[in-house]
Amino acid sequence: MILSFHAGTLIFSAHPEPMPEELLKFFTFDARTNAFTACANDYADIVITLIKNKINFTDAAKDYVPLKINRLQKPLQLRPHQQEALSSWISAGRKGITVLPTGSGKTILAVSAIANTQRPAIVLVPTIDLLSQWANVLENFFDVPIGILGGGSHTIQPITVSTYDSAVLNMEFIGNKFGLLIADECHHLPSNEYRTAAKMCIAPFKLGLTATPEMAPERSSVLTSLLGDIVCRKHIDEMAGSVLSPYIIRTIRTQLAPDELARYREMRAVYTSFIRSRGISFDSPDGWKNFMIQASRSDAGRKAFEAFLEQREISRAGKKKVEYLREIFQNHPKERTIIFTADNATAYSIGRKYLFPVLTHHTKAAERKEFLKLFREGVYSTLVTSQVLNEGVDVPEAAVGVILSGSGSVREHVQRLGRILRPAPGKKQAVLYEIISSDTAEESVSMRRRDHRAYRKKGAGF
Amino acid sequence: MLTSDLVFASKSGRYIKPCFIDPANPELLTLADNLIMLFSRAFEKRFSCRQLDDDLAPLKSLNSKNFPVNALIKLLDDRVSRTNAVPETDHQNMRRELFTRSAELLGSGNFKEYWQFINSNTIDPYCDLPEFDIIADFKPVTPKELLERYNTALVQAILFKAEKLTVIADSPDQGELRRMLKYLKFFRLLCNITKTPSGALKLEISGPLSLFGPTRKYALNLAAFFPAVLRLNEWQLRAEIKDRSSFSILKLDRTSNLVSHYRHFSGYVPEEIRVFHRLFAEKSELWKITGDTPLFVAGKGSYIAPDISFTNSASGKILHLELFHRWHRGQLEQRLEYLERHPEIPLIIGIDRAICDEQSADELAKKYPGAMEKCFRFRDFPGVDTVMRKLNSQKG
Structure with a gap:
């Protein structure tokens, strides 16, 4: 009997007839190939079953041998x-x-x-x-x-x-x-x-x-x-101050400029009256999809969609928001800062305005590596990004985070907070700024994304 | 390929209906002609992507299901190659200098000087973003071909959410069926072939993992395979489309008037096969590679489609070679079992060592001694000498 690996599945061939009963919970007969086939991730359970039932077999599936790691190149001290x-x-x-x-x-x-x-x-x-x-x-x-x-x-x-x-x-x-x-x-x-x-x-x-x-x-x-x-x-709040850096969160509300506010209201009215007239609800899982479908079907729909994009752009990148960054730079001139935006266009407009490196999916690998290296070394004090740094990338030196715009996703918000919490020598306290445009839909987006215990922590600084 | 936002389709009950266009519609032909002209012009004048985009903007506002401007632009865009606007400029160095200086000023706390520096800067640090890339090449297409391609691409985009395809081929000739099987092999798909009461062939097409439940793992392969179906004379297709919570059925047939753009599949010869043909012709005097390989019915609705055929120039004997690479492991035992029962099939088999090590070969030889006599093993691609030895060893 041979157990072999084929295209992400396991095939049991040359087996006795009928197929042993114990294996039928894993294997299904595939008429297309005329072979008993199982999911590859059942491998361990299949092997255990074969051994338990003393069924002799050739394991042609496993194509690895144990890895001999006698010692690591660097000592590993687990906390x-x-x-x-x-x-x-x-x-x-x-x-x-x-x-x-x-x-x-x-x-x-x-x-x-x-x-x-x-x-x-x-x-x-x-x-x-x-x-x-x-x-x-x-x-x-x-x-x-x-x-x-x-x-x-x-x-x-x-x-x-x-x-x-x-x-x-x-x-x-x-x-x-x-x-x-x-x-x-x-x-x-x-x-x-x-x-x-x-x-x-x-x-x-x-x-x-x-x-x-x-x-x-x-x-x-x-x-x-x-x-x-x-x-x-x-949890983050259990580890802040010990394993992780202590942190505070500051929510800053800025007003839209009068011309922006007027345009915002006008566009929002076009968009909201369309979704009301079509009975579209964003509470349903298909709400967004419905909006897209309805928007593509008429001139009014297309105008509503354009209005939606414009009012969102105004609230995400209001002039006073971008101006408020100056205050943050002046308060933290020596600290490494990451500015998060919701979209690439805003990230590049900030990069151009303040002459900062911007990391997006357009940034080529070599330069991306260089940006992060120079940021870690302190040559660059600020990085601007839309989504790229949300997850995983290790920049322990960052002590200040600025959320200029983002989605309502709790996960995204927690991940962005996580970027500034890695402990680093000389880092006393991390500060996360969330800048939102008052009297816009950003208020409710902000409420949604803060629904996590990391933001309810005592002294989180709202 | 079209992205989901470019798909126009309607739903009628459980059925999804792609909004096909008429490739002979004069207005659409004019639109296609204009779009092709703008892309060709952009290539000839070495326009940037942004310049081309500006030219296309007025047409984009006309986008609708009967006038799918954005999708046609996407299909034309897939035919474009781009290059950096000023390749000789070291943008990375320019940025490094600019950003290092701004960081120095900001870090020193000398804000006045920092504001002055950034306000007086005239260099765009991001002048090499894709929007500034130059159109370096554009593969030509006729307006009619573009409109036909749109209809096929529309179906392919819907099939990105398919879990399996069912194709009914009415009385396909050997050549058609053989081509279908080659396409299936090429796209690493599996199929179950049965006969309908009317005698047509029913092919249920999916991938190995589909056996354990619905998966969209093979959706891309199915979509890529679809134009091959269009090359059948009489065909019907049914696909189950799953999109989050909704489920719908796509049904098409020959009357959909879709046109395949896969015209020269047999024209594509992988490099290793080309080399094999050349070396074999140089080394073998007795055996010659013949042009046509037949199709054998192998029972249970399955077929054998050999890869290469050889003729013995002395005796006229013909032998066929079928290769089992690492992604054909599943079909190997089925073939051995059939050959064991049908030794008259003039077939030899090459098996990639990746799917059959020494121990497995021994076990298979115990179970299928006759069939394994016709087999040899190879690594990656068979050598000419090994194939010649196996051909010469076949009796009769």
Whole structure:
């Protein structure tokens, strides 16, 4: 009997007839290929069942051998919360999700999980920035070349970092080469496309890392089925002042200039009267889609859509908001500052106005690396970004965050706060500014995104 | 390819209906001609993307389901190559100098000097953003082809949310079926073939992981495969489209008048096959590669579509070679089992070592001794000598 890996599935061939009963809960007969087939991520359970039932088989599926890691290139000293997370994960059979705030050392936890498991590992990350950041960290600890899949690179090594997108495309070919699957920012994994990356991987050991595990129940159960349960959880407010930098949040309200306010009201009236007339509600999951459909069907709809964009642009980038940045620079001339915007156009207009480096998906890899390096070294004191720095990228030196505009997403807001909470020498307190245009829809957007315990912390400074 | 915001489709009950356009409509042909002219002009005059965008802006305001300007622009945009406006300028250096100076002034607390510096700056630090790129190439297309391409692209964009396709091919000839199977193999899709009561072939097409429940993992492959269906003479297609909570069915057939832009699939020859053909012709005197490879019915609604055919120039004997690469693992045992029962099929099989190591080969040889006699293993692509040895070893 042969258990083999095929295109992200497992095939049991040359098996006795009929198929052993114990295996039918994993295998389904595929009439297209005339073979009993199972999902690759059931590999560990299938092997355990075969062994328990004393069924002899040839394991042609697994295409890896244990990784011999005698010692790390750099000593690894786990802090108590990391040690606790590692122990919980090991006790859970080296499966499960660890919820730790940004800046509390999830990457180090992953390094210790690889070292402890001693199996080839694939790390999935959501962005190209994280791809190179993870590769650098892993290179520092392990005395082996690190594979990179994504951002134009395609090298597979016993320890490989891949973007989720590249993993979806490649796992059908490489899903049997790893014994440990690590999903960084694993709240991405349950999406319809990304979940297939984990389904096509035979890795018996799985570690999910996230700071923001909140999601709809259906997605949550998919995540658990792919990686296991949450085995350890720590909150930002529990760790601020010890593991993380202490922080305060300042919400600043600026007025629109009279001409902006008049135009804002005019455009908002066009947009809101259209959605009312069509009975569109943004409380329903299809509200936005309905608006797009209705907007494309008539002249009035197209005008409403244009009005929607204009009133949003005015509230997001009001003149006084952009002017308020001057005050922040004067209050924090020596501190490293990240300015977050909701869109690239605003980010570039600030970059042009104040002559700051702007990081967006248009920034080429080499320059992106240089911007971050010079920012960390203190040559640049300010970075402007729209979405790129929301997640994961390690800039511990940043002490001031400015949310000039953003969505109503709690996750995005928590992630942006997380960017300035990493402890760093000389960093006493992080400050997050949220600048919102008064008397605009930004007020309610701001309320929605602040619905998290990190923002209700005593002394959070509202 | 079209993005979802460019798709015009209506729903009637459970059915989704793409809003096709008439490729012979004079107004649309004029629109297509104008758009092509603007793209060609932008290429000839080395316009920037922003300049082209400015030229297109008045036409964009006419966008509607019967006049899909934005989608046609997207399809033309896919035919464009861009290059940096001033490649010799080192934008990265320019930015570094500018930003370092502004950071120095800001960090020193000398705000007056900082404001003066930024207010007196005349250089745009972001003059190399994509909007400033130059149109460096544009692949020509006729207005009619563009409109036909739009209709097909509309279906492909809807298929991005498909989990599987069902195609009914009415009396396809061997050539048509063989081409379909080649396309399926090329796009790494699987299909279950059955006969309908009327004798037509029903192909249910999805991917390996589809066995365990709906997945959109293969949606891109299905969408890319779709133009191959259009090359059948008589066809019907049904696809289940899932979009968040909603579910709809796409049904099309030959009367949809869609045109495939896949015209020269057989014209594409991968480099390794080209090299194999050349080396084989140089080395082998006895065996010659023949142009046509047939299709064998392999029972249970499945077919064998060999990759290369060889003729023995002395005896006239013909043998066919079918290759099993790493993504064909699933079909291998099915083929061995069939060959074991049908030794008369003049077929030899090459198996990629990635899907059959020493131990697996031994086990398969125990179960299918006759079929495994016809097999050889290779790494990545078979060598000429190995194939010649296997051809010469076949009796009869």
